[in-house]
Amino acid sequence: MNVTCPDGTPADPLLEALVTELIGRVADKWTMIVLEVLGENGELRFTELARLIPGISQKMLTQTLRQMERDGFVHRTIHPVIPPRVEYRLTDLGRGLGEAFCGVWIWAEANLARIQSARAAFEPRPTTCQGTVRIGTVSHPLHRPPRTSPPPSGPAPP
Numbered sequence: 001m002n003v004t005c006p007d008g009t010p011a012d013p014l015l016e017a018l019v020t021e022l023i024g025r026v027a028d029k030w031t032m033i034v035l036e037v038l039g040e041n042g043e044l045r046f047t048e049l050a051r052l053i054p055g056i057s058q059k060m061l062t063q064t065l066r067q068m069e070r071d072g073f074v075h076r077t078i079h080p081v082i083p084p085r086v087e088y089r090l091t092d093l094g095r096g097l098g099e100a101f102c103g104v105w106i107w108a109e110a111n112l113a114r115i116q117s118a119r120a121a122f123e124p125r126p127t128t129c130q131g132t133v134r135i136g137t138v139s140h141p142l143h144r145p146p147r148t149s150p151p152p153s154g155p156a157p158p
Contacts, residue, residue, distance in 0.1 A: 022071075030056055030064040035073070035090065035098045043077075043089040073097060 030053075037052045038044060044052070050061055065088060068074040073094035079085040090098065108115075 028064070030060055031068060031073075032101060034061075034064055034068060035094060035101070038074070038088060038090045039095065039098045043087045045085065045087050049088065068094065 033053055033056070034049065037049060041048075041052065046061070046065075049065075050056065050058065053061065056064075065074060065076070069076055071093075072091055074088050075091050077087045077089070079087070
């Protein structure tokens with residue numbers, strides 16, 4: 001990707017690589033949800049985060065928090081008690097990213113009906129295959145326009 005600045009000069013390759021990496025990370029739904037939950041609730045323990053984020057596995061939450069800590073979005077505090085208590089909170093970087101992403105939420109809210117309409121118009125497209133597809137234990141027929149010529153003659157395959 002070769003990005004140029006508004007004034008026409010090429011973007012710094014290191015900055016370009018960082019932005020590309022961060023967009024990939026931010027596009028990860030779990031990162032954005034963790035940002036939102038920590039932004040709304042402040043400092044939280046791992047188990048509290050897991051409870052407030054439906055559908056996230058322990059492994060995925062651990063990976064997401066580690067990556068966010070590596071990128072400087074989250075600060076992890078380990079309290080020296082038995083059992084150890086670990087809490088997570090957003091850093092200034094994390095809060096800033098959450099605020100920047102707020103613009104996407106505002107855009108999505110303003111365009112929700114248009115997006116739903118576009119998706120509804122896309123859905124009923126017919127397939128051009130023939131046969132049956134098996135999904136789990138249910139067979140689903142596939143449709144194809146009727147033949148205009150007879151099938152080839154000859155012996156049936158074994």
